[in-house]
Amino acid sequence: MKTAVLTDSTAYIPDHLIKEKNIYVAPLSVTFGQDTYRELYDITTEEFYEKVKIEKDLPKTSQPSVSEFTTKYEAIAQEHDAVISVHLSSGISGTYQAAVSAGSMIEGVDVYPFDSEISALAQGFYVLRAADLAAEGKTPQEIMQELQSMKKNMNAYFMVDDLSHLARGGRLTGAQAMIGSLLQVKPLLYFEDKKIVPFEKIRTSKKAFKRMENLLKETADNAEEVKAAIIHAQREDTAKRWRDELSEKYPNVEFEISYFGPVIGTHLGEGAIGIAWYKVK
Template sequence: MKKIAWITDTAAQLDDAFIRKYDIHILPLSVVFSDGSFRESIDLTQEEFYDRLRLAKVSPKTSQPAIGEMVSLYEELQLEGYDFAMALHLSSGLSGTFESAQAAAKMTDFNVHVIDSKIGSFPMVKMIESGNELFANGKDVEEVVAAMTELTAKSKLFFIPSSLNQLHKSGRVSGTQTFISNLLNIKVVISFEDGKPVMKEKVRSNKRAKDNVTSALRGDMTTGTVPEVAVIHCNNADDAEIWKHELLQEFPSLRVQVVALSVCVGVHAGEGTTGLSWVAY
């Protein structure tokens, strides 16, 4: 068996047990406030981030891992005797992390296979899980890269921001759109198309937004297999648990977990965001 290193970033929001199980190396994304830059999960917890976000007069920005940090990690893994690395990163439509990882790989003699997840959060977990299973079953690296890349087209991620306020602060929507949305209680549904977030629907009320997303899930369950979904959220676990309960009432055999989103999503989508994510097989 080859000794394989797995690398990802904090967009995946892996728990400690998963990291230990697959021996994964994490490159942290960063949030930049007016008083400095903070590495996610290292310098800044979820709670600390949202406390800071509420008080921030200027909206924070996000920052990818430094290319020098990537090169150092690759060289360290090579010295530790790894044969090659599999590096899965946040969508290139959201961050330059994927491109930086490709550039860093060319700066060392270590063989790093860099994959653009074209998404974030829960699907990244399933891609890493699938890749490990394929290696365990004797597949070669080209087959694993191809299979993980294929999963990017089957991955779904929907967001419902609680308001457009943070999207406005981060420059994603206009002040007029935000004002009208808040006035009329209009909710937007954001999904991913070819690795980029797109506003798909504008509906009146959070219930209709959730129904819209759940309808997309039903569609994928009808045409394929969806064994598991994640209710995702930005510091809104209570509403996420309610949605989980609603899903289990309709789909009793579905595995449903609640997953906090990366704080880098919170920078743009804002506190209170909820959503759904799954991989359709």
């Protein structure tokens, strides 16, 4: 059995890995007024953040349609028997459900939808692992079992400069209860039950970075190998400095640097930064 791997654009996997591992991608889109742009194809991340600065209103985001997924699956069916379809959290997007619907309609290929319950390169970690396992000839059932096992060890925490993006987009649970008290606070956020929720209220960015490091340390101190990603919205220099500092302290952690692209950036805003990781062994 030949198995393909498909994900959506919010996994923000580097282009060279998408090509190298033969990963299929269904793009989400952002719409400014009457103009719609597909992530990865029609607008760069830098162009997006510049456009946000000059536009009056935040863009709207949209998921791939069921028919777009059907088209992707039909193309995959030409050369594959099955597809592992990994998507951002169903708690913040209908993308996963669209994949499920398309998968139930398509013939010629078995579709295995996977709700990552998260996004960005944390989602991408599942995709990359699935691609490696597919290349090794593992069955779809074996791959899905491995992804479910990974989920027990997946962690991600991030802070934003401005909660208004999340509040206006309806993506932050409990935002109304927090916003009034957060004027001088850097909240740590995370995914819980598939949604973005507050983790802790922290007074300064410095303390927020330290708290995220301590959470990583809890895993790193009890693991042989950890994969991690520092993920940022237009804060590459900060991300690189943080990676270098953490790499010295935790040699058993393999760090990547990734980014929040247009769709997730719409909700988090420029300046957001976080870290995701999972215990490999």
